[in-house]
Amino acid sequence: MAKVRNMIAFDLGASNGRAILGQFDGEKITMCELHRFENNYIEMNGVYYWDTPYLYNQLKQGLLKFKQGGYGELDSFGIDTWGVDYGLLDRNGQLAGIPRSYRLGTQEDIDAVEAVIPADKLYARSGIDTTLTFNTLYQLYRRKRENDPALEIADTMLLTPDLLGYFLTGAKGTEYTIATTTQLYNPTTKDWDWETIRELGLPERIFTKIDKTGTIRGYLRKELCEELGLNTAAFVAVGSHDTASAVAAIPGTGSFAFCSSGTWSLFGAEMDKPDLSPEAAAAHFSNEGTIQGGFRPLNTIIGMWIIQECRRDWLKSGMDISWDEVVNQAKAAEPLRSIINPDSPEFYAGGNMEKKIQEFCRKTGQPVPETVGQVARCVYESLALKYRHALEGLEKMKGQRIDSLNIVGGPINNRFLNQLIADSLDRDVITGPVEGAAIGNLLTQAMALGDIADLTELRQVVRNSESVEAWRPNHTVAWEAAYEKLLNLL
Numbered sequence: 229m230a231k232v233r234n235m236i237a238f239d240l241g242a243s244n245g246r247a248i249l250g251q252f253d254g255e256k257i258t259m260c261e262l263h264r265f266e267n268n269y270i271e272m273n274g275v276y277y278w279d280t281p282y283l284y285n286q287l288k289q290g291l292l293k294f295k296q297g298g299y300g301e302l303d304s305f306g307i308d309t310w311g312v313d314y315g316l317l318d319r320n321g322q323l324a325g326i327p328r329s330y331r332l333g334t335q336e337d338i339d340a341v342e343a344v345i346p347a348d349k350l351y352a353r354s355g356i357d358t359t360l361t362f363n364t365l366y367q368l369y370r371r372k373r374e375n376d377p378a379l380e381i382a383d384t385m386l387l388t389p390d391l392l393g394y395f396l397t398g399a400k401g402t403e404y405t406i407a408t409t410t411q412l413y414n415p416t417t418k419d420w421d422w423e424t425i426r427e428l429g430l431p432e433r434i435f436t437k438i439d440k441t442g443t444i445r446g447y448l449r450k451e452l453c454e455e456l457g458l459n460t461a462a463f464v465a466v467g468s469h470d471t472a473s474a475v476a477a478i479p480g481t482g483s484f485a486f487c488s489s490g491t492w493s494l495f496g497a498e499m500d501k502p503d504l505s506p507e508a509a510a511a512h513f514s515n516e517g518t519i520q521g522g523f524r525p526l527n528t529i530i531g532m533w534i535i536q537e538c539r540r541d542w543l544k545s546g547m548d549i550s551w552d553e554v555v556n557q558a559k560a561a562e563p564l565r566s567i568i569n570p571d572s573p574e575f576y577a578g579g580n581m582e583k584k585i586q587e588f589c590r591k592t593g594q595p596v597p598e599t600v601g602q603v604a605r606c607v608y609e610s611l612a613l614k615y616r617h618a619l620e621g622l623e624k625m626k627g628q629r630i631d632s633l634n635i636v637g638g639p640i641n642n643r644f645l646n647q648l649i650a651d652s653l654d655r656d657v658i659t660g661p662v663e664g665a666a667i668g669n670l671l672t673q674a675m676a677l678g679d680i681a682d683l684t685e686l687r688q689v690v691r692n693s694e695s696v697e698a699w700r701p702n703h704t705v706a707w708e709a710a711y712e713k714l715l716n717l718l
Contacts, residue, residue: 233679236262236294236305237669238287238392239470242491243267245283247290248663249299250670254679256693257670259663262297263290269329276329278388280315284395291448291456301459304673305396305448306466307389308473308665311409311516312364315391316382316434321398325378327391333361337370345427348506353421355502355515356411360528364410369428385434389468396463399446401439403465405472408517413438415502415515415523439465441472441519442676466672467519471526473668476519476683477661479691480634485622486524487615488664489637491533495618496526503625511621519672520683525625527618530570532639535607537581542600549600555644557601558608564710566594566606569717570614592717608645612652613707613714619653632656636664646699652711654703660696667694 233252239245247263265286269276287307294302315327338361341350347358356363364387371379386394387406394400407413407420412435414421420435439445447460467473474488475498488494502515502523513525535554542549566589568575574584582603589596589606597603615633623630632655640646640659650657661667671686680686 233303233674233677234294234299234301235303235670235673236290237466237666237673238290238305238307239473239663239666239669240267240283240307240309240388241470242269242310245286246666247287247293248666248670249294249297250666250673252670252674252679252689255689257667257674257689258693259666259670262293265289269331276331277326278313278329280323280327280391284392287392287396288452288456291452291458295457302461304444304462304464304677306464306468306669306673307393308466308468308470308669309388309392311387311406311469311471312362312367314364314367314385314387316378317384317386317394318381319383321384324382327388328367330362330367333363333366335361337361337366340373341366341369341428345424348509350411350424351509352504353414353416353424354411355415355504355508355523356409357512357514357528358411358509359512360514365412365424368412368430372428372430379431382431382434384436386436387468390465393445393463393465396448396452397446398449399463400436401443401445401465402436403439403443403468404441404521405467405469405517405519407438408515408523409469415504440521441465441467441517442672444676462677464673464676466669469516470665472517472519472524473666473672474636474664475524476668476672476686477664477690478634478636479687479694479696480632480658482632483626483628483630484632484634484658485619485630487633487635489531489635489639491531491536493529493531493611493615494526495529495615496524497622497626497630499523499525499626508625513621513625519668525622527621529611529614529618530575531611534570534575534581534585535604537578538585538603538607540578541580541582547600551642554600554604555642557599558604559601559644561599561601561605563605564609564706565602566597567613567710567713567717568606568610569714570607570610608648609652609710610714612645612648613711615649616652616711617714617718619655630655632658634658636661638662646697647702650699650701651703652707654701654707656701657699658696659699661690661694
């Protein structure tokens, strides 16, 4: 490759976003953060919204900082975000109302859909866990039931990364991996699930063409190029679900499972075909897409959310406690004293999280955690045990042993938790890279530009560029007893 590529990954999570510059020389990629910003949903009149104009402006700020940095020409950019959320556009291409947040979902939304289409039929069509209240399917049908004017006038639905890409380029489309999160994609027909869409009376006109991952969809709008002083860089529809980009960057070999760790832990394995069986449905697996066009059967597990909420409560109470101190106190606490099911419904909502944990332990006849260390250790060990449950479910689906777990994402900086996970699984745990989604985003752009041939080559570039760390298990009888306790709780 003659020149170094300049590419920007916009990597947005449900709490913050970044613009990350990737410079690729054909063998290694180096990255630097250009811009970081907060992202929070906003409650107005009982509805949760995303501040989309603000997010669009933050993407522009990222582009501006690239220009100000004097890096030369920008070859391309890509956007990855959390799944399921979307915006509606009217016939003039303008927002038909403020995009809503998935935090609004309730069991009532699921019940309303299942009154029309039974859960087993929904799963056989989409391969997506039907118990997740936030799925796009449930969100849209709620608006249909409410006779929402925005849905009635909508001409187009674009999922969050595609929506932001549209504002930057004017090009509409839906990228494959983000489409698979909606519960409205049919992996058998490889298209939107028109049967479900028609049975629920959702407007067919709003669904766009589904693009393969790695498609160059458009170019930076001329007006923006003039405003920011930039060239017409290509917009690549990368693995625009952040988990798809993160998994693409996992440098795993052999039979491995992955975990994209953050507020949620997305735990799964790569397969060529989806598993639409009743057993997969009962185990709450969702078959989401990979950048190579295959599937990632995965469990969506509540990840760092519970301990994040505990720390928020501690800070509100006037306790000035850092994450390092939380971990240090957890290390000093008695091991495997109390276990929770992290996915028990009471832990989904924020607020009073420590009290919820204590009440769960009280109700299940366990010692009640009182100190910061006891609470934190309970949360970390429970998450490690839940990972084992997910791993065993994956082994049944694959019909073979999984030898290791590769974890990516910010929480891998918690070395104590990494060791707990290895001990619980009795498997090697490989951690890294931290910036999994951003690297996957950037290297998919390089693939679209013709600089990388395929996923195998992409993962070799990750190995060339990023260091990873291995954690060896120290599995004991106490972990087996704790796992039996978790199974009883489930």
